[in-house]
Amino acid sequence: MSHLHIPDGLLPLPIVAAGLAITAVLLLVASRRLARLEGARVAPRIAVLSALMLVAMGLPLPVLGYHVNLTVLTGIIAGPAAGFVAVFIANLILSLTAHGGITVLGLNALIGGVEVTLGWLLWKAVRRALPRTRAFAAAAIAVALALAVSTFAMLAVVASSGADPDLVLGGHVHAAEEAHREALATPLRTFAAVVLSTAAVGWAVEALVVGALVEFIWRVRPELLGADEGRGA
């Protein structure tokens, strides 16, 4: 996997509720903006993008246990607003089928949203700064960087909230105690080391696959990637 879904029951309720609230606001803003700009065209567009992400996850890759998510590709094709809505729908279906936490749907969608938005920004930035760069390289750079940032974002969420079993299990909190903080730092470091070492392989796999995919589309239907400087937001 190039992207780790947060499971249910790991994070304290206030963080989970905040994730849901922020996602709800972003969904409302994004869907209103998209409906105003695209009308009836928006629903099939985000639906197909969501389906594409779900289908890609089922592609059996020759690297054990890894699958692609295509969140960055979704950002490159659709821009951040439609991409975020598509990521939310994909995560909702995943959570209903026990592939991602239900209560943490908001946080998982936000982390996916980081990938979509950063992917879109990085793709545009690299294409603009280095116009002679091959589509493969530009997409691979965007994918690797966006996934790396989203993984660190996920680690930051866990570090800021889920690192303390007392908070998650609802027991006595001794936040100011130095020894307690030190006791929390060790498991968090282990967790970060495991996540980063496995995720780094995932970033490379997804960068290669999406790079090849984007180069293929760039050759046959460049307008899908905004070659004619079309829609973005």
Place this chain on the structure above:
Amino acid sequence: MDLALIDEMAANGNTSLHATPTGVKLAASGLLLAATIVAATPASVAAVCGAALALAAATRQPVRRLVAIAAYPVLFAGIFALGWVRTNPAFATVIVIRAFSAGFAAALFITTTTFVDAFSLISRVLPGPVGDGLFLAYRAFFLLLTELGQVVQAIRLRGGAGLGLGTQLRTYGEALGVVVLHAADMTERMYKMMLVRGYSGRIESSRPARPMAAFHYALLAYCAAVLTAAIAARRFSS
């Protein structure tokens, strides 16, 4: 994730849970999920999980299949638990069982509810384009899955994806590219189809509500009792 299997289980199953109103099943699953989150010791989380398994067995669900579906989040939870397994094994155990139990509650709901019923309820709380996108995404998934299957089959028939790992990944990337092109065309077709059918900004999906029966009240009471017990166990343990 085997959406086709889940879809088949939901559409062709014939148990008392399949005949239960969607709202009741959603509430029951929500109560089990809440109990899972509230339970704070390995014993109490395991008890909640056992209660969910007992419900599935009592209503004649294919428990093994449900366990297989619910086992996937355990993989993710296991990575989270690794960090704490030495310093706080109880916390690590709770994380893993919670992930399984929550996944099981979700699996119990989605394998006994057709996607039309599930999505029509969920889409009520979603903005219009998002709710419609949810319905269309499910349909598009199966169409694109067929397309991807054909492309992968064609690659295999022509000698496979290549020898080196890099070549194979590139080939799979290009295979997905073919599916993306198909998806772009599908978007246009879907849009035109919706216009022909008089789409007015919202897909109507309501079905006549099933009447409540004694079993449905019993189901809700059972799940509420599990949640109450989990809350009580948490108060006693803290």
